[in-house]
Amino acid sequence: MSPASENPQRPSRDRALERAAFPWSRVAGVLGLDPEEAELALRDEDRTREAVLAASRAHLAADDDRRAGRVPDTAIAAHPDFPTGMGMSLIGAGVLWEVTDLVPQIALRVAKDHHEDGDEELAASFAAMVAEFARPPEDDAVAWAAQSLLVDVFTRAGSPDRADALARDLAAHAVPLDLWRDDDPALPDDSMAWHGGAFVEGMPPRRDGRALTFEEAAEYVDSLLTDSLREREAEGDGTGDGPGERPA
DSSP: OOOGGGOTTHHHHHHHHHOTTOOHHHHHHHTTOOGGGHHHHHTOHHHHHHHHHHHHHHHHHHHHHHHTTOOOOSTGGGSTTTTHHHHHHHHHHHHHTTOOTTHHHHHHHHHHHHHHTTOHHHHHHHHHHHHHHOOTTTTHHHHHHHHHHHHHHHHHTTOHHHHHHHHHHHHHTTOOTTGGGOSSOOOOTTOOOOOSOSOOOSSOOOTTSOOOOHHHHHHHHHHHHHHHHHHHHHTTOOOOOOTTOOOO
């Protein structure tokens, strides 16, 4: 196991796991691990990373069924937070345990869900996460789809100038403005490769213009999930502390 000094993400994960209110059984349940052994399992980095990847793949497959009008019959689809809350949780786990290959795909779907629900701030935040973790060229279509979604987000949020500027940027790269509406985005042959995005909204940028570190991204996702959990509990939808969870 690498020491924390060699892994910039490790301190953030350690801080998260040491929080008195860290929801051990909730996270284990999301990842398909035994809630009764949640703390032991989640402190095993290799085991947890495998679980994050497997759960992320299962989530995407179940969401594909949902978007195609089929009824998913997997355990992950039966989770009360599926699809949007489950996606947010998997993004948080992926960032904390550095399993980010599928984060762009999941973040785009979460952003679309929030946009369709009218929450433009969260939609912009998760669209920004797509840009943050996209890997060219594998994620070119997903990354550009997130940028096309921001055109709609800015328009609905009352920022027509920003929407127009982004629309012109997309047109200059031969990216369809409605790419985000596709369940499986694919770029036309004449589209230009993803370049990191000229317009990244939602997640605060670094002052020096460089990409956020894993630690900063993890803390940002953690704040989003914490706020979301508090809102659900305030509305009476929270489940409270489960087995294996530490009291606040």
